[in-house]
Amino acid sequence: MKFLYRFIAVLLVFLALTAYALLSEPSGIPVLNYHQINDKDENALTVSSSQFAAQMDYLKKEGYHTITADELADALEKGTALPEKPVLITFDDGYVDNYTVAYPILKERGMHGIIFLISDYVGRYPNYLTWPQIKEMQENNIEFGSHTLSHAVLTELQSEEEIENQLKNSKLAIEWHLGRPVNFLAYPCGYITDSIQSMVKNNGYRAAFTVDLGRTHTGDNMYELHRVPIFGGNTHTLFRFKARLRVPRLAAFLENCQNKLAKNGFVSIANLFPTI
Numbered sequence: 001m002k003f004l005y006r007f008i009a010v011l012l013v014f015l016a017l018t019a020y021a022l023l024s025e026p027s028g029i030p031v032l033n034y035h036q037i038n039d040k041d042e043n044a045l046t047v048s049s050s051q052f053a054a055q056m057d058y059l060k061k062e063g064y065h066t067i068t069a070d071e072l073a074d075a076l077e078k079g080t081a082l083p084e085k086p087v088l089i090t091f092d093d094g095y096v097d098n099y100t101v102a103y104p105i106l107k108e109r110g111m112h113g114i115i116f117l118i119s120d121y122v123g124r125y126p127n128y129l130t131w132p133q134i135k136e137m138q139e140n141n142i143e144f145g146s147h148t149l150s151h152a153v154l155t156e157l158q159s160e161e162e163i164e165n166q167l168k169n170s171k172l173a174i175e176w177h178l179g180r181p182v183n184f185l186a187y188p189c190g191y192i193t194d195s196i197q198s199m200v201k202n203n204g205y206r207a208a209f210t211v212d213l214g215r216t217h218t219g220d221n222m223y224e225l226h227r228v229p230i231f232g233g234n235t236h237t238l239f240r241f242k243a244r245l246r247v248p249r250l251a252a253f254l255e256n257c258q259n260k261l262a263k264n265g266f267v268s269i270a271n272l273f274p275t276i
């Protein structure tokens with residue numbers, strides 16, 4: 001009986017939140033965040049090729065237009081006009097499947113994207129992109145940003161010199177190889193502090209992205225831009241994709257509630273929350 005009351009309470013809260021989210025979701029520009037796109041690895045960071053293609057088809061069908069990171073920054077900072085229903089597609093880490101699987105899907109549909117590279121891993125490990133692959137993609141609507149030299153969690157580094165090294169030298173390495181400015185950074189694991197944000201700015205980046213779930217809006221802190229993570233392994237159905245794209249605020253709220261309940265020992269109640 002107690003369980004039933006809990007279930008009804010959770011259900012009522014969920015319905016109220018859904019109504020709230022649908023009515024109050026601010027406009028904002030979604031920045032999707034992917035990692036691996038393949039059919040071999042079934043880890044939390046992987047979206048299957050068919051699911052990724054279905055998601056891209058959905059965006060096209062719904063009239064979304066992929067934009068570049070500079071276009072996003074111009075719009076957020078200066079109010080520059082964007083095409084209808086803009087969306088920025090991002091990939092973190094620079095996995096080789098971004099070239100073998102995601103790139104053909106994007107190219108076929110004339111879509112843009114940005115890949116954040118771990119510059120020391122490029123061409124060094126088999127699971128990561130090579131410079132020739134990156135250069136080919138650069139000629140076909142894919143741009144590149146930094147994800148540091150070695151995927152260092154910046155908040156865990158011992159000195160400012162180490163943080164500076166990660167921010168500065170990854171940018172320089174990618175610029176040297178590609179002959180174009182690197183204006184954007186994605187924080188490894190999304191961990192930041194105010195002083196790290198200042199260092200990112202002082203190193204000449206225009207903006208930086210976290211993994212916090214939400215859309216970007218005019219007036220946002222350019223060094224703490226939210227994204228909509230599209231990972232979670234096989235749980236990423238098209239339904240989940242649509243929900244996260246349309247109501248990221250609700251998805252973030254539910255995720256927060258779940259995490260807090262689970263952390264405080266209320267695992268069974270946390271499990272009652274729908275995952276979107």
Ligand SMILES: [Zn+2]
Nearest residue numbers: 092093188189
């Ligand atoms: Zn990463």
